[in-house]
Amino acid sequence: MEKVPQIVGRARAAFNSGRCRSLEFRMQQLKAMERMVREKEKEILAAINADLHKSGVNAYSHEVLTVLRELAMAMDELPSWAAPRPVQRNLLTMRDEAYVCPEPLGVVLVIGAWNYPFVLVMQPLIGAIAAGNAVVVKPSELSENMAQLVADLLPQYLDRELYPVVTGGVPETTELLKQRFDHILYTGNSAVGKIVMAAAAKHLTPVTLELGGKSPCYIDKDCDLAVACRRITWGKYMNCGQTCIAPDYILCDPSIQSKVVENIKATLQEFYGEDVKSSPDYERIINKRHFKRILGLLEGQKIAYGGESDEASCFIAPTVLTDVSPESKVMEEEIFGPILPILTVKSVDEAIEFINHREKPLALYVFSNNKKLIKRVISETSSGGVTGNDVIMHFSLSTLPFGGVGNSGMGAYHGKHTFETFSHHRSCLIKDLKMEGANKLRYPPGSQKKVDWVEFFLLKRFNKGLVGLLILALLGIVAAVVTKVSFG
Amino acid sequence: NPYAGLVSHLRAAWLSGKTRPMEHRVAQLEALGRFLDEKKEEILEATALDMGKPPFEAEFSEVVLCKNELHDTLNNLSQWMKDKHVERNLVTQLDSAFIRKDPYGVVLIIAPWNYPVSLLLQPLIGAIAAGNCVVVKPSEITKNTERLMAEVLPGYLDKDCFAVVTAGVQETTRLLENKFDYIFFTGTASVGRIVMTAAAKHLTPVTLELGGKNPCYVSDTCDVQNVARRVAWGRFFNAGQTCVAPEYVLCSAEMQEKLLPALRTAITEFYGPNPQESPDFARMAGDKQFQRVQALLRSGRVVIGGQTDEKERYIAPTVLVDLQPSDPVMQEEIFGPILPIVIVANVDEAIDFINSRERPLVVYAFSSDAKVVNQVLERTSSGGFCGNDTLMHVTLTSLPFGGIGDSGLGKYHGSFTFDTFTHRRGCLHRSMGREVFNTPRYPPYNRQKLGIIRAAAEVKRKGPCTLL
Numbered sequence: 001m002e003k004v005p006q007i008v009g010r011a012r013a014a015f016n017s018g019r020c021r022s023l024e025f026r027m028q029q030l031k032a033m034e035r036m037v038r039e040k041e042k043e044i045l046a047a048i049n050a051d052l053h054k055s056g057v058n059a060y061s062h063e064v065l066t067v068l069r070e071l072a073m074a075m076d077e078l079p080s081w082a083a084p085r086p087v088q089r090n091l092l093t094m095r096d097e098a099y100v101c102p103e104p105l106g107v108v109l110v111i112g113a114w115n116y117p118f119v120l121v122m123q124p125l126i127g128a129i130a131a132g133n134a135v136v137v138k139p140s141e142l143s144e145n146m147a148q149l150v151a152d153l154l155p156q157y158l159d160r161e162l163y164p165v166v167t168g169g170v171p172e173t174t175e176l177l178k179q180r181f182d183h184i185l186y187t188g189n190s191a192v193g194k195i196v197m198a199a200a201a202k203h204l205t206p207v208t209l210e211l212g213g214k215s216p217c218y219i220d221k222d223c224d225l226a227v228a229c230r231r232i233t234w235g236k237y238m239n240c241g242q243t244c245i246a247p248d249y250i251l252c253d254p255s256i257q258s259k260v261v262e263n264i265k266a267t268l269q270e271f272y273g274e275d276v277k278s279s280p281d282y283e284r285i286i287n288k289r290h291f292k293r294i295l296g297l298l299e300g301q302k303i304a305y306g307g308e309s310d311e312a313s314c315f316i317a318p319t320v321l322t323d324v325s326p327e328s329k330v331m332e333e334e335i336f337g338p339i340l341p342i343l344t345v346k347s348v349d350e351a352i353e354f355i356n357h358r359e360k361p362l363a364l365y366v367f368s369n370n371k372k373l374i375k376r377v378i379s380e381t382s383s384g385g386v387t388g389n390d391v392i393m394h395f396s397l398s399t400l401p402f403g404g405v406g407n408s409g410m411g412a413y414h415g416k417h418t419f420e421t422f423s424h425h426r427s428c429l430i431k432d433l434k435m436e437g438a439n440k441l442r443y444p445p446g447s448q449k450k451v452d453w454v455e456f457f458l459l460k461r462f463n464k465g466l467v468g469l470l471i472l473a474l475l476g477i478v479a480a481v482v483t484k485v486s487f488g
Numbered sequence: 489n490p491y492a493g494l495v496s497h498l499r500a501a502w503l504s505g506k507t508r509p510m511e512h513r514v515a516q517l518e519a520l521g522r523f524l525d526e527k528k529e530e531i532l533e534a535t536a537l538d539m540g541k542p543p544f545e546a547e548f549s550e551v552v553l554c555k556n557e558l559h560d561t562l563n564n565l566s567q568w569m570k571d572k573h574v575e576r577n578l579v580t581q582l583d584s585a586f587i588r589k590d591p592y593g594v595v596l597i598i599a600p601w602n603y604p605v606s607l608l609l610q611p612l613i614g615a616i617a618a619g620n621c622v623v624v625k626p627s628e629i630t631k632n633t634e635r636l637m638a639e640v641l642p643g644y645l646d647k648d649c650f651a652v653v654t655a656g657v658q659e660t661t662r663l664l665e666n667k668f669d670y671i672f673f674t675g676t677a678s679v680g681r682i683v684m685t686a687a688a689k690h691l692t693p694v695t696l697e698l699g700g701k702n703p704c705y706v707s708d709t710c711d712v713q714n715v716a717r718r719v720a721w722g723r724f725f726n727a728g729q730t731c732v733a734p735e736y737v738l739c740s741a742e743m744q745e746k747l748l749p750a751l752r753t754a755i756t757e758f759y760g761p762n763p764q765e766s767p768d769f770a771r772m773a774g775d776k777q778f779q780r781v782q783a784l785l786r787s788g789r790v791v792i793g794g795q796t797d798e799k800e801r802y803i804a805p806t807v808l809v810d811l812q813p814s815d816p817v818m819q820e821e822i823f824g825p826i827l828p829i830v831i832v833a834n835v836d837e838a839i840d841f842i843n844s845r846e847r848p849l850v851v852y853a854f855s856s857d858a859k860v861v862n863q864v865l866e867r868t869s870s871g872g873f874c875g876n877d878t879l880m881h882v883t884l885t886s887l888p889f890g891g892i893g894d895s896g897l898g899k900y901h902g903s904f905t906f907d908t909f910t911h912r913r914g915c916l917h918r919s920m921g922r923e924v925f926n927t928p929r930y931p932p933y934n935r936q937k938l939g940i941i942r943a944a945a946e947v948k949r950k951g952p953c954t955l956l
Binding site for chain 1: 926
């Protein structure tokens, strides 16, 4: 495989050639990507199945559907996203052109993750291409089948110099991080996130870090437990718990703990049948290392349900733990597996305090019939995003920016937000070379009279509204005449 | 960790929720307005002592610009704070979907010395407006302003939620060891790297307002005297110590012939025959700054100015010609009252010259031919762009202000400052009812369920008939 500096250097030369700036070119690449996803659907689903034991239907709805949706949106909206955006002017700039021009950043790096290996590489790539950048793609080596497929497919459909794929593990990623990029979008864990940001700091490269954390799920006494537990079970055990926004742990009143367990048990039976291992809809842990890590979290815990495992197939059954202590190992790190600890709290106040004394999570969930309570939990906590009375779903609405805060990340993307993330918003002010009269106010020699006039021109005392605008216009004419007379 | 106590004090105030209600934010902002009004003379005096800042320049750039931001913020704060409801898809049609504007928590603002009041207060206004607790570190180079900020400003603000820290290089390094929820830094690229590296240890997001060499292209078709005035004003304002000042001129040999006498006229118009005697011309902010800029006078040939006076830290408004791209004055950011002129044959050569260097904070282009101005705009990249004038784009609060590449990351001014210090939190508030609609997403899966999910989620390309 070619050396990393050469690959990145070629991408930069290709970007500097200017060919990815035109909207036609970008559209052409996005169309080609759409063709790729439709023509190679079988191969894509097969790779996800090989990596995560995920059924075709599941893989399609979790990953392929999102990519197709984002492609359609980007192609439809690109002309309006990329157009210059005029801004409101003040009295001094009334006759000028003032607008913000979205421009490509240059050569950007997208580092994917292994848990949703297709969408976590493609969704950023779509927005980065739409914004006119060259993009170096580094899929996760842990999802080896998808990494190989992406490396094979992208050069067949997209411009090879502008959108190269770099495969490999830590050495290749380290080499990549030494190169200069104009933005880096990284999806993964906080520890590596710090390494990425420190490497980016050497080049003053802006970063978007999509990290993780322990997403809390508070179940209020006043709620439809059957519905709440079904939704939580779905979000927790999808992809065998390996979802950055899975509800990591439950907080609820001790009086409803056993009912919660009962409901989850019943739902699990509904979803996966009597023998989970033989259900085609239940995934596996990505590799032995994570398998061992997750099993280790069960040490000393009260297993209310599940707990079975099989190392050969990296299978861990959907598991529920009760009366978990906040100091236990399972409450120290993001679980990223099919283990659901339940911790009891006596009130929503206690739940809020508990959440606020820990790192800010990527997602926060709260279930209650009481709208006011949900609003209160949202207002008194912080998290990347929130879904009330459900889990996961805020991810699927691309008009909502998706990202973390604090330890769970920085920056956001999805839909138009991806385009904005990979764009530079360049402010443009175009004035007239004539009309020098008004400028005399600002030139030395200075005087108090000049200062008073400048204050008048600059300070926005006027409310918007037609009358305000008319007065503004009139005053503009008067002021121009006055300055010409006094200072001309 | 000498600052641990201070930071945890502010963090306790943050956790109490004190800075979140609109009333508290408005009260703090109005207090800042009173500071600007009541202490205007002190501000003018401090900046005059620190760097000979002329009263007009000080009032305009340190007071009026801040009041501008303050009014813009107070007028629009309730609008900016509101949840922003977003368009929903079919699946979420009946839900409440909005972006919540959450403060980050405890933020740090590190201010530079060239506009020591304004570049401290402008970010502070946005940080307060966004509901954060703030630690502010004014520059230690401009000692009088630093003292004013440390001794007088805290009296106007809630001491539980805001603190002013005076610190040199060593202390600032210790300060950066603490965890902040956002860091806003204005200064040089080399220190910017240090700040971002420190921030990476805590995964703290940053805005870095840095600098660079801002090119100024002057085409052959233009009103030379107007150009000379605007360029001279932008270059010599604050004795050149402005991050968006035009750093060098690119023009043809013919234009240089016309530009030199026009620049001479403009400088004399502004500062009189001996600028050292003019009350409207500033000084270098420190001995180190004076020596560094003075050394740059050795590049090329002085055609206007060139005089210096070490006692006053005075450097005359100077124009240099006969320069090579490798000359020291063309290598580092000048940040002083020296304007080098580099000859280029035409606009294409000018664009190539600009593109062969680091992307600057701003690109300037002067021409009476709009096409020429547009060409420079479209074929270069920079933080911002201003055609046919200098500096003015930073006075319009509706334009985001920031750099790209080595000139910075992030942006602010107006609502963009509020956004800088705000975490935009995607929220979806669903109902517990209508569970039947969720059935297709639950296992066990089959093609029928997939069909329903596809139909509900897939976005059809917009066709000629949008009614369907």
